[in-house]
Amino acid sequence: MRVVLQRVRHASCTIDETVTGKIEDGYLALVGFCQEDTSEIVNKMIQKIVKLRVFSDEQGKMNLSLKDISGSVLSISQFTLYANAKKGNRPSFIDAAKPDVAIPLYDYFNQELKKEVHVETGVFGADMKIELLNDGPVTIVLDSKELFG
Numbered sequence: 001m002r003v004v005l006q007r008v009r010h011a012s013c014t015i016d017e018t019v020t021g022k023i024e025d026g027y028l029a030l031v032g033f034c035q036e037d038t039s040e041i042v043n044k045m046i047q048k049i050v051k052l053r054v055f056s057d058e059q060g061k062m063n064l065s066l067k068d069i070s071g072s073v074l075s076i077s078q079f080t081l082y083a084n085a086k087k088g089n090r091p092s093f094i095d096a097a098k099p100d101v102a103i104p105l106y107d108y109f110n111q112e113l114k115k116e117v118h119v120e121t122g123v124f125g126a127d128m129k130i131e132l133l134n135d136g137p138v139t140i141v142l143d144s145k146e147l148f149g
Contacts, residue, residue, distance in 0.1 A: 001031070001032070001033055001034070001037045001041050001042065001045050001105075001143075001144040002031075002032045002033075002034075002081040002082065002141070002142065002143050002144070003029055003030065003031050003032075003045060003049065003081075003141075003142045004029070004030040004078070004081065004139065004140070004141050004142075005027045005028070005029055005049065005052070005054075005139065005140045005141075005142065006027065006028040006029075006030075006132060006134050006137070006138070006139050007026075007027060007054055007055065007134065007135045007136055007137070007138035007139075008023070008025070008026060008027065008028050008074075008132045008133055008134055008135055009024070009025060009133040009135045010022070010023065010024050010025075010132065010133050011023055011026075011028040011074040011130065011131065011132035011133070012074070012130070012131050012132075013074060013076060013120070013121070013122040013128050013129070013130055014128070014129045014130075014131070015122070015123055015126045015127065015128055015129070020120075020121065020122055020123055020128075021074050021075075021120030021121050021122060022074070022120060023072035023073065023074045023118070023120050024072065025055075025069060025071050025072070025135075026066060026069075026071030026072035026073055026074070026117070026118075027049070027066060027071065027072075027073045027074070028073075028074045028076065028130065028132050029049065029073050029074065029075045029076065030076050030078040030081060031075055031076065031077055031078055031081075031106060031109060032077070032078045032079055032080070032081030032082050032096060032097075032102075033079075033082075033096070033097040033101065033102045033105045033106065034082055034095055034096065034097050035095075035097050035098070035101055037097060037101070037105055037144070039105070039108055041144045041148065042105060042108055042109050042112065043112065044144070044147070044148050045109075045142060045144055045147075046109065046112055046113050046116060048142060048147060049066065049073070049113070049142070050065060050066050050067050050113075050116045050117055051065050051066075051067070052065060052066070052140065053065050053068075054138050054140060055068065055069045055071065062138070066117055067116065067117060070117075071117060071118075072117060072118040072119065072120065073113060073117055073118070073119045073120070074119075074120050074121070074122075074130075074132075075106075075109065075110050075113065075119055075120070075121045075122070076121070076122040076128060076130060077102070077106050077122060077124045077125070079093060079096040079097070079102065080093065080096075081096075082095040082096035082097075083096075099124075099125065102124070103124050106124055
């Protein structure tokens, strides 16, 4: 599982001119899965996301978590996080989970994350337009294989 977290002042997802998700302070989370991912990995990633201390405290130090600031998450499915561009100029996505694996994991991720913080979403597989105001900018890449082995 890979997640790219962007600390944002606000973010939104629009599909066919309809806003499907909109948040204020928190994370835009681009979320991708590989075939080996499980609900156990998703649970660990959720805890990392909500406890990661990258929001500024009163002294301007990155010392607060998403939960500390009562922040929100705009969760966007992003199979291209598993792009492999080693050969040629056209990336391969063979490492990305197929929809029969990825959709249930993405739904589970959002459902479980909603138990921790406010979550808005895009639509899996849709052509989404994402707008955001990156705060910092702060962008963190989380890879479950690096984090949890």
